Amino acid sequence: MGCCKERDPAKAAVWHALNYYAFEDASFLAERLFLESKGCETLYLLATCYYRQERVSEAYDLLKKSHSTTPKCRLLFAQCCLKLSKLYEAEQILVGSSPDNSLASIESNITAEFQEISGVCLSVLASIYRKCHRLEHAVYFYRASLKRNPYLWSSYANLCLAGEKDNPEEYFKSTNCPSFVAQSSSPAALSEITNDINVVQSPSDKISEKIYQSYTPKSTFGQVLAHSTPISSNNANQVISTPVHSDQLREHINHYVEEDNPCSTPGAALRKQGDPFSSSKVRRSSRLIASGRNTKSKENDRKAGNKTQRGGPNILSEAFKKSSSKDKSLLSKHSPAMIISSIMSLFSQIGAAYQSLCQFECRRALQLFNKLPKNHYGSSWVLSQCARAFYEMTEYTQAARLYQSVHQSESARCGDLAYYSTCLWYTQREVELSALANEMLEANKNSPETWCAVGNCFSLQKEHETAIKFFERSVLVDPQFAYGYTLLGHEYSFIDELDDAMNCYRHAVRIDPRHYNAWYGIGHIYYKQEKHELALCHFRKAHSINQSNAAIMAHIAVVLNTMKKHKEALKVLSRALEQHPKHPLCKFHKASTLLCLERCDSALSELDELEAITPTESLIYFLKAKIHRKMGNSHLAMMHFSWAMDLDPQGSNNHIKEAIDKHYQSDDISLENS
Numbered sequence: 001m002g003c004c005k006e007r008d009p010a011k012a013a014v015w016h017a018l019n020y021y022a023f024e025d026a027s028f029l030a031e032r033l034f035l036e037s038k039g040c041e042t043l044y045l046l047a048t049c050y051y052r053q054e055r056v057s058e059a060y061d062l063l064k065k066s067h068s069t070t071p072k073c074r075l076l077f078a079q080c081c082l083k084l085s086k087l088y089e090a091e092q093i094l095v096g097s098s099p100d101n102s103l104a105s106i107e108s109n110i111t112a113e114f115q116e117i118s119g120v121c122l123s124v125l126a127s128i129y130r131k132c133h134r135l136e137h138a139v140y141f142y143r144a145s146l147k148r149n150p151y152l153w154s155s156y157a158n159l160c161l162a163g164e165k166d167n168p169e170e171y172f173k174s175t176n177c178p179s180f181v182a183q184s185s186s187p188a189a190l191s192e193i194t195n196d197i198n199v200v201q202s203p204s205d206k207i208s209e210k211i212y213q214s215y216t217p218k219s220t221f222g223q224v225l226a227h228s229t230p231i232s233s234n235n236a237n238q239v240i241s242t243p244v245h246s247d248q249l250r251e252h253i254n255h256y257v258e259e260d261n262p263c264s265t266p267g268a269a270l271r272k273q274g275d276p277f278s279s280s281k282v283r284r285s286s287r288l289i290a291s292g293r294n295t296k297s298k299e300n301d302r303k304a305g306n307k308t309q310r311g312g313p314n315i316l317s318e319a320f321k322k323s324s325s326k327d328k329s330l331l332s333k334h335s336p337a338m339i340i341s342s343i344m345s346l347f348s349q350i351g352a353a354y355q356s357l358c359q360f361e362c363r364r365a366l367q368l369f370n371k372l373p374k375n376h377y378g379s380s381w382v383l384s385q386c387a388r389a390f391y392e393m394t395e396y397t398q399a400a401r402l403y404q405s406v407h408q409s410e411s412a413r414c415g416d417l418a419y420y421s422t423c424l425w426y427t428q429r430e431v432e433l434s435a436l437a438n439e440m441l442e443a444n445k446n447s448p449e450t451w452c453a454v455g456n457c458f459s460l461q462k463e464h465e466t467a468i469k470f471f472e473r474s475v476l477v478d479p480q481f482a483y484g485y486t487l488l489g490h491e492y493s494f495i496d497e498l499d500d501a502m503n504c505y506r507h508a509v510r511i512d513p514r515h516y517n518a519w520y521g522i523g524h525i526y527y528k529q530e531k532h533e534l535a536l537c538h539f540r541k542a543h544s545i546n547q548s549n550a551a552i553m554a555h556i557a558v559v560l561n562t563m564k565k566h567k568e569a570l571k572v573l574s575r576a577l578e579q580h581p582k583h584p585l586c587k588f589h590k591a592s593t594l595l596c597l598e599r600c601d602s603a604l605s606e607l608d609e610l611e612a613i614t615p616t617e618s619l620i621y622f623l624k625a626k627i628h629r630k631m632g633n634s635h636l637a638m639m640h641f642s643w644a645m646d647l648d649p650q651g652s653n654n655h656i657k658e659a660i661d662k663h664y665q666s667d668d669i670s671l672e673n674s
Helices: 002-007 009-019 023-036 040-052 056-066 071-083 087-095 103-131 135-148 153-161 179-183 187-200 205-214 247-258 279-290 297-302 315-319 336-358 362-370 380-392 396-409 417-426 430-443 448-460 464-477 482-494 498-511 516-528 532-545 550-562 566-579 584-596 600-613 618-630 634-647 654-673
Strands: none
Touching: 009 023, 009 040, 023 040, 040 056, 040 071, 056 071, 071 087, 071 103, 087 103, 103 135, 103 153, 135 153, 153 336, 336 362, 336 380, 362 380, 380 396, 380 417, 396 417, 417 430, 417 448, 430 448, 448 464, 448 482, 464 482, 482 498, 482 516, 498 516, 516 532, 516 550, 532 550, 550 566, 550 584, 566 584, 584 600, 584 618, 600 618, 618 634
């Protein structure tokens, strides 16, 4: 930039306009310069102006016609091709036509040709391979890009999303940082940055106090019939922003995380309306899943519990404190190398927590996020990840509160709000969901999350045809949005449009092969079609991705029971209950399996334990009635049938009434025979 100012003030004027967001003026001036002198520098300058102005097609045409071979033009052309989904051209412009196409050779050539920007080039190449579903190549080049530029957080995030378990400390090393970063990290530059950071990082005491007052940790079982997806890459790559949290909220969540709470279901759950084993009859039995949440809440509030050590002070936090005329000397106490080392340490901490979240180790992820320094822990990005962890644990109330705090802090932030709308869907908060959808429409109509929120709003009101239109709009806005396809598939499945639902789920797994909820959806459809072998195969595929989800194991057991493999089903349920001893759905299906094996006493014992957890669930008493009837206890059977009817007066579970009628008919027949 300094050279540009001395040698070419016109180019410096273009960069000045770009740096201060006068894109139209920059493009106009760059066009004049390019027409005056058609060289590589003016070409790159004009293409950059087009790209930043979101005129990607014009930048693509300009660079394609020029056939420029300079590293910067090639990288920009590859970026344009990637955005326009011209993946073959993007690969060719970076890889070239070398006869040796081994991964190591490609990496070596790119490093030699692109030099200081080779890290970014390798990351772009990895993204190209990921979109081409060549995951082995993508993982290789994401790792290579991190080794050359550890500041590329998106590369590490994409490794986590691909299911890799790389140690973050292997990549986030100060010794791997490019030299141009260290050279620009002078105390004078940091002093200028500090003033901006102090503006953004001022915590809002009112919001922190409101979050703390509204946050009440509960010992919950969660709803096990939920729809959710692994973290989207959009969420993973967003910048950490304004901290809005307080120490009190950190301690509150820390206390919650460290409680031995077997009621919660680690991992994500499956959407209620997509459950093949409950359908419309068992929709009402969400009480089986959701009740019992407050069983230990008062007791847990009394316990002190050991608190995880908070993130201690680090050099980065000290260096970025408020700078005044008295404390500016603080920056000079820390060398650029120390500051960079602190940044890498912070990246390593966040990376370990994020990797745990991507592996659905939600409780561990919360513990690791809780160890971050206060200012970073209170950022919207970290709070969104904590909310996502609660969401995956089916703690929808806690997740909604955190999402709400983020939304209040940054009302224009849409990346995480699709999951917020889903939390409101489960907690049946129609007014808040409607308000959220309206706010998102006003903020950004070009976001797929906006149309998912609107779709969830209509789905909650049981207007499924309208919901389908809005979910379709979400995938039109972003064809790579796997979550939108999954929600659309759930809606189609609910109205028994199984072919359309299957297409949506398959689109989702093509976009994200680790999207276990879509694998579950495919299994759900096969179960409805009574293709039990295929259903079991896809449920097991979902379980292989998320092995901590007891709900998926319960669904596997139901299919096995349908296939008359009761002993195998019992083993699956027992294994699930070892991990989650009080999971309601697993206990219910275990009792059903024991009944099929004619172990009536064990089944009754299991239901007695379940009744203590969810005392208002009609299906428990219905199953007890069936057991007593099988044991010949007619009076106890009728008593439990009656209780089941009292708990389901609107007839949501019509099979209860049918069972009672059959019971009377069998009694009449037995009397006639006697």
